[in-house]
Amino acid sequence: QEVHRRAGAAHLRLLGRLAVISSSSRASSHGFLGCLSDKRIPVFTQGSDSFMPRLNAYVRNPRFLENTTVRPLYLVMPTNAGHVQDAVRCGRRHNMSIRVRSGGHDYEGLSYRSVNASDFAVLDLSELRTVLVDSQTSTAWVESGATLGELYYAIGNVSDVLGFPGGVCPTVGVGGHFSGGGFGTLMRKHGLAVDNVVDAELVVANGTVLNRTTMGEDVFWAIRGGGGSFGVVLKWQVGLVTIPATVSVFKEAVSGSEGAVDKVTRWQKVAPALPGELYLRVRVQEKKADFRASFLGGCDDLRRVMNRSLGLNGADCKEMTWVESVAYIWLGSNATREDLLSRNTSKSESPNSFKATTDYVRQAIPRDAWAEIFGKLV
Ligand SMILES: Cc1cc2nc3c(=O)[nH]c(=O)nc-3n(C[C@H](O)[C@H](O)[C@H](O)COP(=O)(O)OP(=O)(O)OC[C@H]3O[C@@H](n4cnc5c(N)ncnc54)[C@H](O)[C@@H]3O)c2cc1C
Incomplete structure (x- = not known):
């Protein structure tokens, strides 16, 4: 060693x-x-x-x-x-x-x-975007210039019961995403994108191509976090995860007068203990708490969990395949799986330009603080 x-x-x-x-x-x-x-x-x-x-x-x-x-x-x-x-x-x-x-x-x-x-x-690398899915081995090779949407679409074309745990935005490039993490709706059960990379082809400074065996485990570890620093990754081999044929999704926006402050305060306590099959995110903006869920299972089970934990009714819960749920979560309820192939960011329901950062809070934000935050939102 x-x-x-x-x-x-x-x-x-x-x-x-x-x-x-x-x-x-x-x-x-x-x-x-x-x-x-x-x-x-x-x-x-x-x-x-x-x-x-x-x-x-x-x-x-x-x-x-x-x-x-x-x-x-x-x-x-x-x-x-x-x-x-x-x-x-x-x-x-x-x-x-x-x-x-x-x-x-x-x-x-x-x-x-x-x-x-x-x-x-x-x-x-945007012209290098081939995705080859092998359902026999539950793996795929994806070139760095492919988008996440192209990867998800290719997986969905081959199987309804295979998926990949990467980010939610379909126009993100595989090259940068796999070079630095990759979290999304499947992370609670299956981890990050980088946890599911099993091999890669890397062009190093002298122009040769190395794979996992020839680059060694240290370099293989480094390229899944040190994007742009160690060479140019041409393509990645990823392990696919098993998904139930039915996935359910729902959106529910709760206004201030409907108890948004209480629900967000409670969400912080219950979310970590929810089943790993459930991804429940809340976006707090425009004086509303916008809950969005993706669940590896049917609507009956999802509604039961949501109702018991947060008092949400999940009235517009919809059942679909995993790849359709990916389109729904980022692109909205009218999105089709073909929309995942669009490289045009304007299709997104999210604002076209934003900058995000991630923080990990070790203590829940108190209710009073949430009330103040909601008071400041416009
Ligand atoms: C709208 C939007 C939504 C996002 N959503 C999510 C999300 O849901 N989950 C999540 O985890 N992240 C998300 N991100 C962050 C995103 O994953 C990172 O910014 C990622 O690095 C972007 O990859 P890219 O290939 O598109 O970017 P690029 O700008 O092309 O590359 C990013 C970095 O990686 C390097 N790099 C790119 N390709 C290669 C390669 N082939 N070999 C070596 N180095 C390379 C670049 O030099 C650069 O340093 C989002 C970002 C945006 C703008």
Whole structure:
């Protein structure tokens, strides 16, 4: 095990070079461009008419659509694994820093902008989006440029009783999501997306491709948390989880006069003890508590649990397949499973631009504090 650990540490040193590609020596942008063109890798320069539309296509934080951000010199759009390997080699040879972008949902735009370096290129993986689901082994290989919606759709096309525990927003890219966690409706029973990754193919600084065996367990651990730092993950193999054929969902908005403060206060106490099959989230905004649930089972059972724990009646509870429930939770009650394939964020019921952070409270927020919070909401 010690030998294995040391091998892993050596790998980390090698891989670390990708992230710090020389900032001291000046990048040769012409050399980089020439290298890409020798290898016939699709690339857009700032002067090209397609540059801004393609760059902005995966800028999910609208603040960074503005002119205030440092833009990449080049947008490199590989269409196969060899392109990614060669782009990394070209970057290294010509001292061009590379940002890796999959779905572009990074809140700080780390995949496509820079605050100080003027010479950098974006390696955009959005054309690498193949998903192969194997229902025999309950696994799937998914390329980093696929969205979560494309992954869920592909699983739903093959089976109604398989699912994957990732995030709720279908336009999030697999590449960044699996590089840093991934929580969603199945997390209480099946954990995070990264807990269910079983293998990956990683392009490292010298352009070679490593899999789980050749990269070693330390690196395999590191890439599921250190997105953008250790190399470019081309694709991921994930284990799928078993889902009942019937999943139920419901939404219920409770206003202040209907007891929202009491219900949210109580939700904090009962939610941790609810069955693992139940995901119940509450969004507090516009003086309402908006409860949304997804349950691995039928409506009768869901209503019983909701009524007993929170006094919610679940009147509009609906039964459907898991993949349909995924569309319902983020895109709303009229969404179809095909909507999961849309890369257009405007379909979402959630606001188009927001920034979120997650905190873990160890003590419930007292009722008085909730009353004050509701008083301040508009
Ligand atoms: C609207 C919205 C909804 C969200 N919902 C959820 C949710 O329900 N659950 C949840 O857990 N999170 C959620 N997130 C957060 C999201 O999972 C992370 O921001 C994630 O990193 C985005 O991945 P991406 O590929 O879209 O982003 P990108 O901006 O492309 O990448 C994010 C980071 O990962 C690196 N990276 C990307 N691809 C690769 C790759 N192939 N190899 C190596 N590094 C790579 C990038 O360089 C960057 O540092 C949400 C974010 C938004 C904006």
